[in-house]
Amino acid sequence: MNNSVPRQKITTTSIHIMALDGIVNVNSLFTFAVFLGLAWNPTDPNYSLIDTTTTCAASLAVAEDLVSFHVYSFSSFLFSSLVASGLKQAIRTAKQQIGDTAEVRSVPSAHVNTKLLRVGILASAAGSALGCVFLMLALIDLVQIKLGTLSCWSWYSLAAVCPLEKNQPINLLSYPSAWNHLSFPSKPPPKLLKIALFVKKWPNRYQAGGLERHALTLHLALAKRGHELHIFTTTSSNSSFPRYPMSNLYFHLSKPTAAGYLDQALVWKQFQTQNSTRKPFDVIHTESVGLLHTRSRKLSNLAVTWHGIAYEAIHTDIIQELLRTPEEAQAYALTERAVKIVEEVKFFPSYAHHVATSDHSGDVLKRIYMIPEERVHVILNGVDEEIFKPDVAKGKDFKQKLGILESRSLVLGMAGRLVKDKGHPIMFEALKQMFLENSTFQGSVIVLVAGDGPWGARYKDLGTNLLVLGPLDQAQLATFYNAIDIFVNPTLRAQGLDHTLLEAMLSSKPVMATRVASITGSVIIGPQVGYTFSPTIASLKKALYGVWEDGRGVLQKKGQVARERSLELFTATKMAAAYERLFLCISNDRENSNDYCRYQPSSGENRDPHYM
Ligand SMILES: *[C@@H]1O[C@H](CO)[C@@H](O)[C@H](O)[C@H]1NC(C)=O
Ligand SMILES: *[C@@H]1O[C@H](CO)[C@@H](O)[C@H](O)[C@H]1NC(C)=O
Numbered sequence: 001m002n003n004s005v006p007r008q009k010i011t012t013t014s015i016h017i018m019a020l021d022g023i024v025n026v027n028s029l030f031t032f033a034v035f036l037g038l039a040w041n042p043t044d045p046n047y048s049l050i051d052t053t054t055t056c057a058a059s060l061a062v063a064e065d066l067v068s069f070h071v072y073s074f075s076s077f078l079f080s081s082l083v084a085s086g087l088k089q090a091i092r093t094a095k096q097q098i099g100d101t102a103e104v105r106s107v108p109s110a111h112v113n114t115k116l117l118r119v120g121i122l123a124s125a126a127g128s129a130l131g132c133v134f135l136m137l138a139l140i141d142l143v144q145i146k147l148g149t150l151s152c153w154s155w156y157s158l159a160a161v162c163p164l165e166k167n168q169p170i171n172l173l174s175y176p177s178a179w180n181h182l183s184f185p186s187k188p189p190p191k192l193l194k195i196a197l198f199v200k201k202w203p204n205r206y207q208a209g210g211l212e213r214h215a216l217t218l219h220l221a222l223a224k225r226g227h228e229l230h231i232f233t234t235t236s237s238n239s240s241f242p243r244y245p246m247s248n249l250y251f252h253l254s255k256p257t258a259a260g261y262l263d264q265a266l267v268w269k270q271f272q273t274q275n276s277t278r279k280p281f282d283v284i285h286t287e288s289v290g291l292l293h294t295r296s297r298k299l300s301n302l303a304v305t306w307h308g309i310a311y312e313a314i315h316t317d318i319i320q321e322l323l324r325t326p327e328e329a330q331a332y333a334l335t336e337r338a339v340k341i342v343e344e345v346k347f348f349p350s351y352a353h354h355v356a357t358s359d360h361s362g363d364v365l366k367r368i369y370m371i372p373e374e375r376v377h378v379i380l381n382g383v384d385e386e387i388f389k390p391d392v393a394k395g396k397d398f399k400q401k402l403g404i405l406e407s408r409s410l411v412l413g414m415a416g417r418l419v420k421d422k423g424h425p426i427m428f429e430a431l432k433q434m435f436l437e438n439s440t441f442q443g444s445v446i447v448l449v450a451g452d453g454p455w456g457a458r459y460k461d462l463g464t465n466l467l468v469l470g471p472l473d474q475a476q477l478a479t480f481y482n483a484i485d486i487f488v489n490p491t492l493r494a495q496g497l498d499h500t501l502l503e504a505m506l507s508s509k510p511v512m513a514t515r516v517a518s519i520t521g522s523v524i525i526g527p528q529v530g531y532t533f534s535p536t537i538a539s540l541k542k543a544l545y546g547v548w549e550d551g552r553g554v555l556q557k558k559g560q561v562a563r564e565r566s567l568e569l570f571t572a573t574k575m576a577a578a579y580e581r582l583f584l585c586i587s588n589d590r591e592n593s594n595d596y597c598r599y600q601p602s603s604g605e606n607r608d609p610h611y612m
């Protein structure tokens with residue numbers, strides 16, 4: 001008998017058993033780990049490292065995938081372990097039979113069907129490998145839940161998934177999301193710019209509308225940062241023009257045309273004079289069509305900020321038409337609007353760079369207006385975070401002065417011009433119906449209305465539940481936000497991005513507004529920060545009852561999330577920093593502008609990106 005054959009058998013059998021033991025041990029470890037993973041609740045926002053209110057937060061589908069992959073992984077490992085255990089048992093049984101019949105050996109040896117053994121081990125190995133693959137897929141989902149989805153340019157998650165890609169600079173000009181999501185160093189500016197601004201009207205007071213508010217907040221902030229600002233705007237001879245204590249802020253005034261626009265020939269002459277004195281302008285900014293497209297052609301260092309484009313306004317027209325009473329004549333804006341959109345699509349490309357004030361209008365500019373994506377940049381509006389901030393004591397004082405009793409469990413607030421466009425007719429009707437049909441609601445709700453306009457007087461008809469405060473200055477308005485439980489904006493205008501919502505959020509208040517794309521896409525992106533409704537009386541009533549039923553506790557929680565989100569995105573500082581970087585990037589500084597157009601995402605603690 002050949003001695004080498006049994007020895008080989010001895011070794012292979014023990015190796016088989018050792019290998020199977022190894023598989024079973026490692027698999028049990030993984031199975032246990034995967035089981036623990038399943039016990040963890042991925043949809044709980046507390047487990048996410050990122051702000052779950054951002055659009056980057058992983059969807060529920062990712063969480064579902066995570067669980068499925070865990071289950072697949074679990075079953076694969078279990079399958080592998082069972083096959084391995086089965087094989088081991090088979091070998092042991094064979095061994096026992098040998099032990100019964102033959103002499104006892106020091107090293108166990110057994111005769112097993114080798115083909116079956118090979119197939120078994122292969123199946124077991126395949127099970128383990130599959131388990132590992134599913135585990136890896138589950139881990140990728142886990143990273144997405146923790147750090148934001150891969151598809152939305154979240155640098156932190158990309159860096160975690162592919163360590164090699166870490167810290168790759170990105171091209172700001174084609175950055176698809178709002179620049180507000182990025183962080184720019186606060187001071188000092190790397191270079192002082194000479195900036196020209198064209199704006200139809202410069203506000204005298206703070207109660208100005210969206211476009212003028214934006215012009216004021218942004219350019220005063222830029223001047224404070226040391227840039228040289230030349231503002232080309234109109235003034236009527238009899239109104240006093242505001243003065244500012246800044247030596248780097250220049251106003252070039254002219255008489256408006258009959259239609260109230262800038263006199264293009266005149267302001268262009270003023271601009272040329274300034275362009276040829278001392279040094280030429282680094283960058284030109286126009287609020288909407290302050291500078292007409294006929295003049296903006298060929299200027300590569302120009303940016304236009306749109307505060308409402310015709311495509312967005314068509315939603316407004318539809319709402320207005322649906323709310324029209326039979327006595328009112330049909331608004332003919334609706335039929336005109338399509339023509340207006342086509343006109344805009346034709347002339348918008350004459351502006352080199354476009355700033356959209358909401359994510360939705362950025363999308364429309366790229367998709368419908370067909371402007372190349374590297375010329376469309378989203379910079380959301382910001383409001384002064386030094387003025388609008390939480391102050392509970394001031395809020396209480398304000399309520400006391402108005403004689404609002406603590407028994408009033410819900411204080412609703414509205415502010416702005418009290419006109420039809422801002423949705424006051426539907427708000428009036430909804431409140432009227434609710435006060436009539438539900439006495440408990442009437443007994444517990446107070447509505448504070450700041451601002452003036454025709455609906456101010458009408459609201460007084462609703463009785464003592466409504467307090468019309470008249471127009472408030474900025475400091476009073478900041479206190480007003482602190483006195484309310486929730487801010488309601490029933491606006492019927494779909495274009496632009498409303499400032500009052502941002503002010504209320506910075507004051508740590510939840511917000512409630514009409515479901516228009518700019519608001520749902522950039523501001524009230526989910527129930528974490530507030531409520532939305534369709535511009536119908538039924539939908540508004542439903543939302544108001546919902547707010548009331550949720551109560552103060554829930555509202556305060558939402559207010560906190562609103563405050564965090566607005567500090568991240570909606571501060572004047574953030575807006576000014578983003579514009580400054582855009583202006584540096586598109587300025588005529590050939591040598592350096594490329595560097596300003598690159599954004600260096602930073603890793604870990606140091607979130608301050610640096611210029612390349
Ligand atoms: C001044 O402006 C107002 C409108 O703001 C206008 O009605 C008035 O006629 C203007 N002229 C004078 C001299 O007040
Ligand atoms: C401003 O002046 C610079 C330098 O003279 C010139 O290159 C540029 O074309 C001028 N800009 C406009 C819009 O005329």
Ligand SMILES: *[C@@H]1O[C@H](CO)[C@@H](O)[C@H](O)[C@H]1NC(C)=O
Pocket residue numbers: 437438439440441545549
């Ligand atoms: C008022 O509304 C609340 C909540 O919708 C409801 O529970 C209550 O019964 C209503 N009260 C009256 C008087 O209709």
